[in-house]
Amino acid sequence: MTDDSLRAEALTLGYGERAVIDDLSLTLSPGRVYAILGPNGCGKSTLLRAFARLIRPKAGKITLGGEDLHRQDTRALARRIAILPQAPLAPSGIRVSDLVKRGRTPWRGLLAPWSRQDHEACEDALRAVAMTELQERPLAELSGGQRQRAWIALVLAQQTPFLLLDEPTTWLDLPHQIEVLSLLRQRNREAGTTVVSVLHDLNLAARYCDHLILFGPRGLVAQGAPDDVLTEANVDLAFGLASRIIPDPSAGTPMVVPR
Numbered sequence: 001m002t003d004d005s006l007r008a009e010a011l012t013l014g015y016g017e018r019a020v021i022d023d024l025s026l027t028l029s030p031g032r033v034y035a036i037l038g039p040n041g042c043g044k045s046t047l048l049r050a051f052a053r054l055i056r057p058k059a060g061k062i063t064l065g066g067e068d069l070h071r072q073d074t075r076a077l078a079r080r081i082a083i084l085p086q087a088p089l090a091p092s093g094i095r096v097s098d099l100v101k102r103g104r105t106p107w108r109g110l111l112a113p114w115s116r117q118d119h120e121a122c123e124d125a126l127r128a129v130a131m132t133e134l135q136e137r138p139l140a141e142l143s144g145g146q147r148q149r150a151w152i153a154l155v156l157a158q159q160t161p162f163l164l165l166d167e168p169t170t171w172l173d174l175p176h177q178i179e180v181l182s183l184l185r186q187r188n189r190e191a192g193t194t195v196v197s198v199l200h201d202l203n204l205a206a207r208y209c210d211h212l213i214l215f216g217p218r219g220l221v222a223q224g225a226p227d228d229v230l231t232e233a234n235v236d237l238a239f240g241l242a243s244r245i246i247p248d249p250s251a252g253t254p255m256v257v258p259r
Contacts, residue, residue, distance in 0.1 A: 103157030
């Protein structure tokens with residue numbers, strides 16, 4: 001049986017002489033929804049970028065399906081991993097529909113005609129984020145929340161088994177945060193997509209994710225099910241925050257209440 005896990009093995013990441021992640025070993029198994037949590041500067045986004053092969057490890061390695069990520073074919077890897085960075089850039093004047101079409105690039109040859117499968121993938125992605133009626137609008141004319149949903153549609157159109165999202169709820173009001181996290185969980189449940197998101201809201205992470213990975217200033221604090229990770233001791237270690245953990249009255253998942 002093939003192991004399609006994404007693994008960090010004795011991984012050290014950093015910039016210049018400074019290590020942000022040090023000697024980390026971690027396994028992201030297929031078919032789950034993960035949240036990477038922790039204070040600013042603890043290495044959450046750096047780790048996500050390393051999983052997308054955007055930066056090279058200073059030590060250790062990352063493997064996908066048992067093979068070193070940095071030895072894999074670029075196009076083949078883009079069919080397996082899609083990433084939404086924290087501050088994506090788009091060409092001036094681009095329309096939403098054209099942005100989303102870029103998600104099909106890994107699946108198309110240089111001169112390949114636009115296929116029915118490409119069209120359906122884009123339409124499904126736009127519909128999933130409720131952007132169908134806005135698809136002909138220039139991206140720059142949209143609100144911050146609408147732009148974020150358009151970017152999410154792009155990575156959905158890529159149709160990869162792994163989705164890596166750096167703060168996907170940025171710019172979204174609370175109802176749209178819930179809508180996006182519900183959408184990502186639904187994508188996981190229906191298509192088996194592995195979703196890995198950097199999030200700041202601990203309570204929403206506990207509600208919508210199966211597995212939490214919590215970092216603090218000194219590295220990994222805890223990982224596992226929300227009930228096991230979000231404890232008063234772990235929140236204090238990660239954030240230096242005194243809190244109470246109570247059951248979410250709606251979902252029953254742990255809810256962090258600052259003291």
